[in-house]
Amino acid sequence: MTRNKTQPAQLTMRAKPYEKVAVLGAGSWGTALAALARRAGCRVALWGRDAEALAPIATRQRNLRHLPDVPLPAGIEPTTDIAEALDGASAVLLVVPSRAVRGVCAAAAPHIGADVPVALCAKGVEPESGLMMTQVAEEELGPRPYGVLSGPTFAREAALGHPTAATVAFPFTHVDRLNPAASPAARLAVSVSTESFRAYISDDPVGVEIGGAVKNVIAIACGMMTGAGFAENTRAALITRGLDEMKALAEALGGRRETVTGLAGIGDLSLSCSSPTSRNMSLGMQLGQGLARNACFDGRPVVVEGEGNALSVTDLAHRVRVPMPICETVRAILHEGADLGTAFARLWASPIEGEPRSLAILLDHPADADAVTGLARRIA
Numbered sequence: 001m002t003r004n005k006t007q008p009a010q011l012t013m014r015a016k017p018y019e020k021v022a023v024l025g026a027g028s029w030g031t032a033l034a035a036l037a038r039r040a041g042c043r044v045a046l047w048g049r050d051a052e053a054l055a056p057i058a059t060r061q062r063n064l065r066h067l068p069d070v071p072l073p074a075g076i077e078p079t080t081d082i083a084e085a086l087d088g089a090s091a092v093l094l095v096v097p098s099r100a101v102r103g104v105c106a107a108a109a110p111h112i113g114a115d116v117p118v119a120l121c122a123k124g125v126e127p128e129s130g131l132m133m134t135q136v137a138e139e140e141l142g143p144r145p146y147g148v149l150s151g152p153t154f155a156r157e158a159a160l161g162h163p164t165a166a167t168v169a170f171p172f173t174h175v176d177r178l179n180p181a182a183s184p185a186a187r188l189a190v191s192v193s194t195e196s197f198r199a200y201i202s203d204d205p206v207g208v209e210i211g212g213a214v215k216n217v218i219a220i221a222c223g224m225m226t227g228a229g230f231a232e233n234t235r236a237a238l239i240t241r242g243l244d245e246m247k248a249l250a251e252a253l254g255g256r257r258e259t260v261t262g263l264a265g266i267g268d269l270s271l272s273c274s275s276p277t278s279r280n281m282s283l284g285m286q287l288g289q290g291l292a293r294n295a296c297f298d299g300r301p302v303v304v305e306g307e308g309n310a311l312s313v314t315d316l317a318h319r320v321r322v323p324m325p326i327c328e329t330v331r332a333i334l335h336e337g338a339d340l341g342t343a344f345a346r347l348w349a350s351p352i353e354g355e356p357r358s359l360a361i362l363l364d365h366p367a368d369a370d371a372v373t374g375l376a377r378r379i380a
């Protein structure tokens with residue numbers, strides 16, 4: 001077979017899975033990742049805070065609270081003792097919601113081995129500090145390799161064995177470049193890869209993290225407009241312009257544009273913006289249909305990362321001076337009391353811009369105040 005001369009030669013290498021993976025967080029995604037790592041042949045400890053919810057994982061191979069209809073592999077070791085989970089662990093997956101990451105890291109700090117790599121799996125930016133999850137973890141756990149596992153991965157589907165792909169991103173050091181198969185990204189990728197779950201390797205955790213945080217907010221926007229009765233044109237416009245916001249923020253923070261066109265960017269964005277299975281899209285749909293926030297999800301507490309991300313992502317964007325009009329619209333509606341119809345009508349009548357951003361043009365939009373009010377009424 002002839003090789004295209006423009007392609008670099010690729011070496012096929014064998015990476016060794018980690019012997020023991022500690023998964024911190026026993027919700028739907030933590031349980032799914034524990035199942036994947038177990039199926040990939042690792043010893044797996046799964047830490048959660050509720051003994052009653054954890055017990056059936058060992059006795060019946062089920063997480064009855066978070067993934068009730070998914071058969072889990074035997075041998076996952078659930079525990080409420082974080083020291084026990086981390087004892088002998090050669091890699092850690094941190095899978096609690098972003099608001100809980102700092103506290104769980106603080107609890108883990110005395111027990112985690114030196115140099116053990118930590119992959120952050122929550123999709124968010126810390127509201128108070130504007131820090132990404134890898135930075136929060138580093139503040140609490142000190143120097144060690146930090147990376148991210150992210151992508152278009154509904155937990156239930158991944159755990160049921162639907163073909164799924166995700167990105168594992170760690171910054172590549174000089175040592176990793178000399179022996180890429182021994183890098184944390186490569187070893188973690190093979191530690192979760194199964195016949196149906198395929199991990200890709202990246203050296204751009206910033207791009208990957210920003211993808212996950214921003215897509216949650218855009219998915220709420222798509223849900224709001226879908227709930228308000230609009231359809232495919234509107235959704236395609238929000239996804240595409242949302243991708244542009246994601247790209248601009250990732251670049252401003254040192255990430256790469258092409259990462260955002262990968263699994264953890266457009267991949268996850270298109271997943272969450274296409275299906276009410278997404279909690280973010282679903283919240284948006286309910287609000288777009290006119291439900292009050294406290295009536296959404298029948299009043300149940302549900303992890304919707306995009307709610308907090310709407311604030312933290314736009315705060316971060318203000319700091320690095322990146323305009324993010326769709327995320328700002330969601331922020332205004334969720335956190336500043338803006339009327340949903342008026343806010344989206346204003347978004348559609350905002351000044352006409354260049355596509356791409358580098359074509360730095362702004363034109364007055366011809367829609368007058370009456371037209372804006374008209375669209376707002378149609379949304380309401």
Ligand SMILES: NC(=O)C1=CN([C@@H]2O[C@H](COP(=O)(O)OP(=O)(O)OC[C@H]3O[C@@H](n4cnc5c(N)ncnc54)[C@H](OP(=O)(O)O)[C@@H]3O)[C@@H](O)[C@H]2O)C=CC1
Pocket residue numbers: 025026027028029030048049050053065066095096097098100103104121122123124153154155156302303305
């Ligand atoms: N679900 C999915 O499809 C995917 C989710 N993610 C991301 O993974 C992260 C976790 O979400 P997910 O698993 O879905 O959430 P779930 O709602 O399914 O579960 C959340 C889990 O976190 C636990 N938890 C919450 N707060 C704390 C705390 N302070 N200390 C310890 N444990 C805590 C909960 O414990 P308890 O049960 O006791 O309340 C529960 O086990 C989110 O950032 C999400 O965006 C990423 C990819 C896919």
Ligand SMILES: O=C(CO)COP(=O)(O)O
Pocket residue numbers: 123151152153154155219268271272277278279280281303304305
């Ligand atoms: O991140 C996810 C899939 O990749 C899950 O999305 P939701 O949190 O919107 O359900």
